[in-house]
Amino acid sequence: MAEVTMLEAIRQALFEEMERDPAVVMIGEDISVYGGAFKVTEGLLERFGWERVMDTPISESAIIGAAVGMGYMGLRPVAEMQFIDFLACAFNQMTNFVAKSHYRWGAPVPMVVRGPSGGGVHGGPFHSANPEMYYAHTPGLKVVYPSTPYDAKGLLKSAIRDNNPVLFLEHKFLYRRIKEELPAGEYTVPLGKAVVRREGTDLTIISYAAMMHTSLEAAVELAKEGVSAEVIDLRSLMPLDKETILASVRKTNKLLIVHEDTRTGGIAGEIAALVCEGAFEDLDGPIQRVTSLDTPVPYSPPLEERFLPGVADVVRAARDLARY
Amino acid sequence: MPTDVIMPQMGESIFEGTITKWLKKPGEKVERDEPLFEISTDKVDAEIPSPAAGVLREIKVNEGQTVPIQTVVGVIDVEGAAASAPAPASGAKPTVAPAGTEPQPEGTPTPESSAGSPAPLKDAEAAASKQAASAAPSSAKSDATAPKAASSAAVASASPEKIRSSPLVRKVAGEHSIDLSQVTGTGAGGRVSKKDIFAAVEAQKSSPAGAARSAPPPPPAAGGVQAHAQLETAVPRERIYFGNYDVEPMSVMRQRIAEHMVMSQRVSPHVYSVEEVDMTRIAGIRAKAKQEFEQASGTKLTFMPFFIRAVVEALRAFPTVNASVDGTNIVYHRECNIGIAVALDWGLIVPVIKNAEEKNFLGIARGLNDLAERARTKKLKPEEVQESTFAITNPGSFGGLMGLPIINQPNVAILGIGSIQKRAVVINDAIAIRSMVYLTMSYDHRVVDGAVSHQFLGRIKSSLENWSEAVL
Numbered sequence: 182m183a184e185v186t187m188l189e190a191i192r193q194a195l196f197e198e199m200e201r202d203p204a205v206v207m208i209g210e211d212i213s214v215y216g217g218a219f220k221v222t223e224g225l226l227e228r229f230g231w232e233r234v235m236d237t238p239i240s241e242s243a244i245i246g247a248a249v250g251m252g253y254m255g256l257r258p259v260a261e262m263q264f265i266d267f268l269a270c271a272f273n274q275m276t277n278f279v280a281k282s283h284y285r286w287g288a289p290v291p292m293v294v295r296g297p298s299g300g301g302v303h304g305g306p307f308h309s310a311n312p313e314m315y316y317a318h319t320p321g322l323k324v325v326y327p328s329t330p331y332d333a334k335g336l337l338k339s340a341i342r343d344n345n346p347v348l349f350l351e352h353k354f355l356y357r358r359i360k361e362e363l364p365a366g367e368y369t370v371p372l373g374k375a376v377v378r379r380e381g382t383d384l385t386i387i388s389y390a391a392m393m394h395t396s397l398e399a400a401v402e403l404a405k406e407g408v409s410a411e412v413i414d415l416r417s418l419m420p421l422d423k424e425t426i427l428a429s430v431r432k433t434n435k436l437l438i439v440h441e442d443t444r445t446g447g448i449a450g451e452i453a454a455l456v457c458e459g460a461f462e463d464l465d466g467p468i469q470r471v472t473s474l475d476t477p478v479p480y481s482p483p484l485e486e487r488f489l490p491g492v493a494d495v496v497r498a499a500r501d502l503a504r505y
Numbered sequence: 506m507p508t509d510v511i512m513p514q515m516g517e518s519i520f521e522g523t524i525t526k527w528l529k530k531p532g533e534k535v536e537r538d539e540p541l542f543e544i545s546t547d548k549v550d551a552e553i554p555s556p557a558a559g560v561l562r563e564i565k566v567n568e569g570q571t572v573p574i575q576t577v578v579g580v581i582d583v584e585g586a587a588a589s590a591p592a593p594a595s596g597a598k599p600t601v602a603p604a605g606t607e608p609q610p611e612g613t614p615t616p617e618s619s620a621g622s623p624a625p626l627k628d629a630e631a632a633a634s635k636q637a638a639s640a641a642p643s644s645a646k647s648d649a650t651a652p653k654a655a656s657s658a659a660v661a662s663a664s665p666e667k668i669r670s671s672p673l674v675r676k677v678a679g680e681h682s683i684d685l686s687q688v689t690g691t692g693a694g695g696r697v698s699k700k701d702i703f704a705a706v707e708a709q710k711s712s713p714a715g716a717a718r719s720a721p722p723p724p725p726a727a728g729g730v731q732a733h734a735q736l737e738t739a740v741p742r743e744r745i746y747f748g749n750y751d752v753e754p755m756s757v758m759r760q761r762i763a764e765h766m767v768m769s770q771r772v773s774p775h776v777y778s779v780e781e782v783d784m785t786r787i788a789g790i791r792a793k794a795k796q797e798f799e800q801a802s803g804t805k806l807t808f809m810p811f812f813i814r815a816v817v818e819a820l821r822a823f824p825t826v827n828a829s830v831d832g833t834n835i836v837y838h839r840e841c842n843i844g845i846a847v848a849l850d851w852g853l854i855v856p857v858i859k860n861a862e863e864k865n866f867l868g869i870a871r872g873l874n875d876l877a878e879r880a881r882t883k884k885l886k887p888e889e890v891q892e893s894t895f896a897i898t899n900p901g902s903f904g905g906l907m908g909l910p911i912i913n914q915p916n917v918a919i920l921g922i923g924s925i926q927k928r929a930v931v932i933n934d935a936i937a938i939r940s941m942v943y944l945t946m947s948y949d950h951r952v953v954d955g956a957v958s959h960q961f962l963g964r965i966k967s968s969l970e971n972w973s974e975a976v977l
């Protein structure tokens with residue numbers, strides 16, 4: 182079978198879920214005729230028709246609000262944000278209605294909010310957001326951020342079938358850069374489960390999304406220097422797979438967390454606290470972070486390059502930690 | 506019957522004490538409440554009285570060692586029961602006594618003790634020497650060399666807390682009873698890393714002496730004192746040790762002084778004001794009243810009570826100076842508790858005249874002399890060196906023209922008194938000979954501003970120069 186891009190894998194997941202379950206519907210800006218800004222929903226209109234692939238006015242709040250209503254009425258809406266940055270316009274809907282609905286009224290909302298996120302494509306401050314922690318911090322929301330086509334497809338299917346709201350982040354830098362051969366048949370990937378991408382003994386590098394690939398490249402570089410790095414791909418930020426994290430730290434005794442999200446309040450801090458609570462006596466060095474800077478994402482390409490963590494940054498931090 | 510001698514708790518927040526000196530040797534007689542040993546704690550130095558009358562049988566904690574409160578530091582054989590010492594029940598290792606010198610049951614005369622009354626003492630001495638002889642060679646040796654080992658240990662090897670390692674390393678070391686100070690660290694900056702500790706575990710397994718090594722490490726620095734993070738050396742060590750030198754560990758008191766001074770300089774932005782006061786009038790009053798005062802009150806008449814009285818009056822006029830700082834709050838004290846710096850041969854202590862605002866001149870003079878005397882004889886109680894609201898130091902008593910003291914935290918100001926000297930001064934365009942003194946005040950500029958400081962000093966000056974209070 183031919184290799185498919187992450188974008189194609191996401192499209193396959195949407196297509197297959199709409200085939201499988203008539204309750205699954207799409208709603209978003211320019212997703213039907215135009216096929217979405219990144220062409221993720223291309224072809225869905227032709228196959229499933231206007232009633233299930235709905236274009237909306239430019240109002241993220243309205244999109245999320247309408248999706249919540251559809252969820253109450255028995256549908257399983259998948260709402261697309263043209264850029265995930267604009268989910269901020271629906272922050273009230275997300276945090277007060279989507280997240281709390283099950284808790285307040287016993288009315289779970291089986292909806293997915295998905296959209297392109299992340300930097301590295303010179304999108305500037307309004308089109309490069311990594312907003313995962315606003316929503317990971319909101320009880321009631323699940324947050325998924327895959328790094329491979331296989332996971333993207335399997336996790337999106339799990340997200341659509343989940344009876345509670347899931348924020349599904351698609352790193353746009355990976356859309357067409359990462360290709361993978363997918364299994365022919367039906368499969369899903371469970372939410373809330375991390376995966377060990379590379380086994381190692383000297384330190385653990387935890388990452389996700391685009392930075393997972395940066396971390397893997399760094400691990401290859403480190404191996405040349407004799408440093409054996411274990412690389413964990415979180416895949417889901419909420420729920421967070423504590424068992425996999427703690428098991429790896431207990432094995433390697435050193436931890437480096439790499440994320441593209443800005444430093445302060447990023448999930449690295451949360452993981453560091455978790456490890457201190459659960460595996461303090463297994464630590465042989467300080468928990469380290471490699472993250473982007475605490476600034477908006479710069480538009481200027483050289484500045485963005487400086488802003489984002491690179492392979493060299495990860496290698497340097499891992500090397501120092503290994504030597505510690 | 507043996508009575509344990511314990512390290513007492515000298516104040517609420519004190520959890521350990523250092524034995525600075527044993528005043529009795531093992532085998533010596535001691536009366537109840539007779540000074541038995543001297544200790545040094547975070548707050549005060551003190552002589553500790555014996556809890557019972559009898560013979561000091563054993564010293565368990567040597568001079569220089571720091572132990573937690575309630576630790577048994579020695580054992581006294583209580584008088585009357587001493588004749589039977591060391592009775593088997595006392596647990597004084599009867600099994601190790603060589604045949605022939607075995608402790609005798611009560612009432613059975615022995616060749617040495619047939620003389621009767623000195624017997625208990627002799628027996629006790631014999632017991633003590635037997636104990637020393639019966640102690641393991643290694644520990645006897647370390648005891649004998651304790652003082653020397655102390656200073657070198659304090660310099661050469663840090664206490665266990667100072668060994669750089671990691672939570673994992675400490676856990677593994679604990680599980681395998683490995684002394685981290687014996688493990689060579691290869692991590693960054695000599696840190697004992699995971700690799701190092703596992704290598705040590707392997708070495709312990711394969712080494713026949715493994716069992717011996719698992720013995721608990723010797724107490725840190727017999728005779729030494731713990732290193733304090735606040736007193737970390739500011740310059741690299743290699744720039745300190747050159748030429749010929751002697752190294753001596755700081756006493757506990759010295760360390761506390763050092764910590765306190767560093768902390769005070771760091772916390773409080775110090776500003777200094779100087780004032781000059783004409784003491785001629787006071788000197789006259791003192792000269793005239795001195796003899797009568799001493800006869801009537803039984804205490805000396807010095808210049809200091811005059812200064813204290815003047816300070817108290819000024820503090821009441823300028824409450825800002827009688828304050829402490831708690832974050833962004835200023836705590837204005839209603840009491841005027843005056844700390845007086847007392848120089849000692851072995852350091853410095855600041856006993857406090859509590860509620861000086863309620864005392865008359867004689868009360869202040871008496872309180873001052875009492876505190877100073879007890880400071881010099883190590884008889885201060887911990888609460889007597891706490892809760893000062895202002896402090897006075899007197900560099901003049903050592904001939905200093907003036908001094909710029911460091912604030913005694915948590916006060917916000919300290920007054921320095923220079924030496925009182927006759928100087929030529931201009932009064933009404935005439936040159937006169939007057940007894941003059943320089944008053945210096947160091948104050949915390951977070952709270953006290955220059956204007957207040959100078960008004961405060963001006964108030965003291967005016968009180969002293971126009972003194973009207975009867976001293977008796």
